[in-house]
Amino acid sequence: MFPPLPNPSTTETTPRFSEKDLIRRSASTVPAPEQHLTEVAKLIDVSKCIGCKACQTACIEWNDTHPEVGVFAGAFENPPDLTPDMFTLMRYSEWDNPETNELEWLIRKDGCMHCADPGCLKACPAPGAIVQYSNGIVDFVHENCIGCGYCIKGCPFNIPRISKVDHTAYKCTLCSDRVAVGQGPACAKACPTQAIVFGTKDEMKGWAAKRVEDLKSRGFANAGLYDPPGVGGTHVMYVLHHADQPELYSGLPKEPRISPLVEVWKGVTKYAGLTVLGVAAGVGLLHHLIMGPNRVTEADEEHAEELTEGDSHGRR
Amino acid sequence: MAADDVKPNEQIHPGKPVIVDRYTVGARINHWITAASLILLALSGLAMFHPSLFFLSGLFGGGQFTRFIHPWVGVVLFFSFLGLFLRFWKANLWRREDGTWLARFRDVLANQEDNVPEVGKYNAGQKLVFWSMSVLIVILISSGLVAWDQYFSQYTTIDQKRVAILVHSIAAVAIIGVWIVHFYSAIWVRGTIPAMTRGRVTGGWAWRHHRKWLRELVAKSSKGTGPSGSKPAE
Ligand code: HEM
Ligand code: SF4
Ligand code: SF4
Ligand code: SF4
Numbered sequence: 278m279f280p281p282l283p284n285p286s287t288t289e290t291t292p293r294f295s296e297k298d299l300i301r302r303s304a305s306t307v308p309a310p311e312q313h314l315t316e317v318a319k320l321i322d323v324s325k326c327i328g329c330k331a332c333q334t335a336c337i338e339w340n341d342t343h344p345e346v347g348v349f350a351g352a353f354e355n356p357p358d359l360t361p362d363m364f365t366l367m368r369y370s371e372w373d374n375p376e377t378n379e380l381e382w383l384i385r386k387d388g389c390m391h392c393a394d395p396g397c398l399k400a401c402p403a404p405g406a407i408v409q410y411s412n413g414i415v416d417f418v419h420e421n422c423i424g425c426g427y428c429i430k431g432c433p434f435n436i437p438r439i440s441k442v443d444h445t446a447y448k449c450t451l452c453s454d455r456v457a458v459g460q461g462p463a464c465a466k467a468c469p470t471q472a473i474v475f476g477t478k479d480e481m482k483g484w485a486a487k488r489v490e491d492l493k494s495r496g497f498a499n500a501g502l503y504d505p506p507g508v509g510g511t512h513v514m515y516v517l518h519h520a521d522q523p524e525l526y527s528g529l530p531k532e533p534r535i536s537p538l539v540e541v542w543k544g545v546t547k548y549a550g551l552t553v554l555g556v557a558a559g560v561g562l563l564h565h566l567i568m569g570p571n572r573v574t575e576a577d578e579e580h581a582e583e584l585t586e587g588d589s590h591g592r593r
Numbered sequence: 594m595a596a597d598d599v600k601p602n603e604q605i606h607p608g609k610p611v612i613v614d615r616y617t618v619g620a621r622i623n624h625w626i627t628a629a630s631l632i633l634l635a636l637s638g639l640a641m642f643h644p645s646l647f648f649l650s651g652l653f654g655g656g657q658f659t660r661f662i663h664p665w666v667g668v669v670l671f672f673s674f675l676g677l678f679l680r681f682w683k684a685n686l687w688r689r690e691d692g693t694w695l696a697r698f699r700d701v702l703a704n705q706e707d708n709v710p711e712v713g714k715y716n717a718g719q720k721l722v723f724w725s726m727s728v729l730i731v732i733l734i735s736s737g738l739v740a741w742d743q744y745f746s747q748y749t750t751i752d753q754k755r756v757a758i759l760v761h762s763i764a765a766v767a768i769i770g771v772w773i774v775h776f777y778s779a780i781w782v783r784g785t786i787p788a789m790t791r792g793r794v795t796g797g798w799a800w801r802h803h804r805k806w807l808r809e810l811v812a813k814s815s816k817g818t819g820p821s822g823s824k825p826a827e
Contacts, residue, residue: 304644304647305644402640402641402642402644402647403647403656404644404647421656422656423641423650423655423656423657423659423660424657424660424661424742424743425641425660425742426740426742426746426754427641427758429742429746429751429754430751430754430755430758435751439742439743439746441743444657444660444661444743536752536755538752538755538756538759539755541759542755542758542759542762546759546762546763546766547642547643547762549766550642550643550762550763550765550766551643553766553770554766554769554770554773557770557773557774558773561773561774561777561781564702564777564781565777565781568702568703568704568781570781570782570783571704571706571781571782571783572783572784573783573784573795573797573798573801574797574801575797577796577797577798577800577801578609578610578611578795578796578797578800579797580797580800581610581611581795581796581797581799581800581807582607582609582610582611582796584611584796584800584807584808584811585605585607585611585796585811586607
């Protein structure tokens, strides 16, 4: 068993990280932090999950969101998708394993992966609406969010959702407020099977290695850790029994990366765009300085007068 | 065909200088609504385009309102430009002399308009501005609707939205570029602004820059073919 998360202390604790620990801030630059915090991570062991949704409930409670009462749509997912009020969602898929001829019920806790290279932050146009701390947590700062939805386009995992109430983007915070005072995420705390554990990223990798070993000994030859390098690794990782086919788990992307479209949009388009406009304005200015204005001359007016005077029916 | 350039309400008022009607009140209001929308769109869009321009959102009372108002101004622009399009498209059809005019564009820039062919109501440069604006506005409204998260997020996939916002930002740069050309021409060629403010230009301006149009107008009024000649431009 992984050592359980500590209970909250009753004395006041000073936050363990703050603005000073930002390594990225959307649409702005931040000075390099003096110290680099130990990276944290949440490990979701899919093989241990029983699909009870205690984590979902804990997330709603801790974050005090108020998801709508939905309708039964014939599936276990409830609600059917992530919403601004549902930061994490149990997704269920049934898979006929062709090798064993067995039906496997693959349950994945969906939510923000806290990417080391977050596409949401890259896409965000509002200064400080998305921040990344040196411990790996990617957080949305609602008072700076303008609700444009660019983060949705930037995210390779389809995570952020825009609220129709306050028009700002929401997603899992990795319980940054709890982690800041030495606790773990509410979902991890609530999980009855320790399918969700939380610790430093290194601890989690070590723990995952043991779990993978265990799974392999039980015949899951392709068991492995999902910590996709395409986004620089993540601070929410999965242990998968079929790590060679992550898509089986309700479409977990195999090789996630920030879309090249987003890279072009946020890269060359901006520089080339501003350059083109600057040059256009500059050329205009230069032309005017060199050529001076294009003025109508007296002769032009006289020509026009001659032309119209030739016209006896000219009306006044 | 050539008579397409001449609108029934375009009149010549002989005198010193000769005054030529160019735009009706309706066309001018239509133009200025379009112009205001385009500038507001450029300012609000650029605020989201690059962090160094985010301060422009201050003009609109903050980022949230900028994000909210931009697409709505886009809708105004679209319909307003549609009005201009219906008014002006005929006079902007490509003519044989336009190719020659364009080939001698250096002379135009060098202030040697005598070397280029006489042109009708619009020269090739103006026509290019007109058509690129038309195409770009269609691209901008269609990509803009896809990117309009508040109302249309459920109709497209995320990949489609990525394409849309990329296309939108490139088209936006292009249309601002076209606008710079348009704006610069209007101020460089003195005597042009009154066409859109007071609706009229001097005969000398028309002679210098749109001689064919002036000749057509003169020919029309001498033949007296214009309907109800006593009616001034709206
Ligand atoms: C014609 C209808 C238009 C519509 C419906 C529209 C809609 C949008 C939308 C939805 C966005 C995303 C931000 C937001 O939600 O406000 C956006 C961004 C933007 N728009 Fe438009 N727009 C239109 C026209 C224009 C025009 C004419 C320009 C330029 C003059 C323009 C320039 C921009 C720019 C520069 C951005 C930022 C793109 C980026 O962040 O890379 N838009 N537009
Ligand atoms: S909606 Fe997303 S991208 Fe837009 S400002 Fe808010 S956090 Fe940034
Ligand atoms: S999963 Fe999406 S929302 Fe979460 S950090 Fe990565 S890019 Fe951002
Ligand atoms: S870490 Fe916190 S915010 Fe994220 S899913 Fe768990 S409980 Fe919800």
